[in-house]
Amino acid sequence: MRAVIQRVTHASVSIDGAEKAAMGEGLLILLGVTHGDGEKEADYLAAKCAGLRIFRDSEDKMNRSVTDVGGQALVVSQFTLYSDCRKGKRPAFVAAARPETAIPLYERFVAKLREMGLTVGTGQFGADMQVSLLNNGPVTILMDTDEMMKKQEPEK
Numbered sequence: 001m002r003a004v005i006q007r008v009t010h011a012s013v014s015i016d017g018a019e020k021a022a023m024g025e026g027l028l029i030l031l032g033v034t035h036g037d038g039e040k041e042a043d044y045l046a047a048k049c050a051g052l053r054i055f056r057d058s059e060d061k062m063n064r065s066v067t068d069v070g071g072q073a074l075v076v077s078q079f080t081l082y083s084d085c086r087k088g089k090r091p092a093f094v095a096a097a098r099p100e101t102a103i104p105l106y107e108r109f110v111a112k113l114r115e116m117g118l119t120v121g122t123g124q125f126g127a128d129m130q131v132s133l134l135n136n137g138p139v140t141i142l143m144d145t146d147e148m149m150k151k152q153e154p155e156k
Helices: 039-051 099-115 145-152
Strands: 002-015 018-023 026-032 062-064 072-077 119-122 129-144
Touching: 002 039, 002 072, 018 072, 018 119, 026 039, 026 129, 039 099, 039 129, 039 145, 072 099, 099 119, 129 145
Parallel strands: 026 072, 072 119
Antiparallel strands: 002 018, 002 026, 002 129
């Protein structure tokens, strides 16, 4: 799984001109799912996002998580995070998981964030969405479970 996490002052997602979800301070998370991803990746990435210390503390250091500041999250499915632009000028999306795989993992990721106490808004999987945000900082973090989880595996 891949996530682009942005610390935002506010964010919203609209579909066909109608607002689907909106939030104040917190995290806008663009989430992509690839082949081979499972519940383990969804759980791991949700915990990492909820615990990511990118909000300022009283000493103006990035030392607080979204849960520490009482923030919210807006999660938007983003299959284009798995685009391949190495050949030609048109991206290929063959690394993105099919909806029958991606939707349950996207929903699990959202459910895990909610279990951690976050108020979570969502887009609509597969819809043409318009995302609006005010990036605070700007702070933008890229996480990829393939790379992150490999580093956690014990050496053989």
